Amino acid sequence: MTTFFDQTQTVTVSRYCSQGWWKGNFTEHVVKGTGLGPDCTLTVYSPSRDGVTARFNTQTQVWSEEIDDATLTPFYGPDGEQYALDYPDGTFPDWAIFGAPPEHDRDTQTVLHSGEAWTVYDIKMGAPYWDADCRRHVVSETCFTLPADHTWEAPPNTEKGFCPVLKDGQWQVVEDYRGQTQFDKKDATVSKTVTEAGPLPRGWTLKAPATVFDVWKNNRWQYDQDKARPAKSLSERRWRDAVLAFLLQRLEQFERDLQVAEQYRTGTLTAADYEHLLADRKRLCDYPDAAGFPFADRPTLSAPGQALADKVV
Structure with a gap:
């Protein structure tokens, strides 16, 4: 309900918002026969300290208890x-x-x-950056932090056999043997594929040994007879035994043919061939005892003996 003033005067009022919250105290000049606006009250509220406020109840015309003004x-x-x-x-x-x-x-x-x-x-939106594998990326986030093992710097161009490697945020050009086979200098039978860029590990080489019996000496692979001797000896004995087995079969066949009439013989050896094979038998039996065995030259056989030896793989 609006109260009209019976005389012109100046009054102090508290003004409040549509929700009733205090907006401040003001001086109003009112003319006789008029009243205050709907957002004013003569019930003046004065905050007890900074940062607090109160709410005016238009029904009861009373201010609420103070609260902190959020x-x-x-x-x-x-x-x-x-x-x-x-x-x-x-x-x-x-x-x-x-x-x-x-x-x-x-x-x-x-x-x-x-x-x-x-x-x-x-x-950094749209800025390029690179990972440790030289892959290029583009920033697509406003709040972007460069990940570990990445850089804003483009990798350098390199010659064949070299590649850039990111280390401590800086590119370094190193050897690139990835995909090649490296060999253990301590054991010619051990090898593995290079999977990381950079110098080869100490004790490894890209030079391939010629045999499993090679040893690394004077910066190169060298054939080691002492290392190869057991396997070489076994291999040569097996060769000798196989040739000797063929030879003995032919000798036995010739000797059986001598016991039957000539028209019933099946062998093709002549008496001279028989003599040659007997000599070859002796050479083969003596071969393991020859000087330099198993690295010496194999015994020289006769033509029929060599023909039998050629059958042995």
Whole structure:
């Protein structure tokens, strides 16, 4: 209900918003026969301290108890955007951050709150960067942190057999043997494929041994007879035994043929061939005892003996 003044005068009033919250105290000049506006009251409220406010009840014409004015407390989103509540008794959202973000250049930088602290980021949208495998990437995030083992610097061009390697954030040009086979200098039977760029590990080489019996000496592989002797001896004995078995079969066949009439003989050996094979038998039996065995030359056989030896793989 509006009260009209019976005389012109100046009065002190408290003004409030549509929700009743105090907006301040003012001096109003009212003319006789008029009244105050709907947002004013002669029941003046004066805050007891800074940062508090009250709410006017238009029905009872009484101010509420004071509360802290939440609209005076700015808060921020994780992206640094500042907000304020609409009403003094409003509730702050769960994501509200009350510490202001650090000063930064809004044209070239942005901020992000991790939940614990603010971080200032240089805006790198569209900028290229490279990983340790020289793959090129492009920044697609506003708040971007360069991952570990990545760099803003493009990898250098390299010659064949070399490649760039990222170490401590800097490119280094190193040897590139990836895909090739490396051999253990301590054991010619051990090898593996190179999988990482850079110098070969100590004790390894790309030079392939000619045999499993090679040893690394004077910066090269050398055939080691002592290492090869057991296997070589076994191999030569097996060869001798196989040739000797063929030879004995032919000798036995010739001797059986001598016991039957000539028209019933099946062998093709002549008496001279028989003599030659007997001599070859002796040479083969003596071979393991020859000087330099098993690395000496194999015994020289007669033509029929050599024909039998040629059958042995």
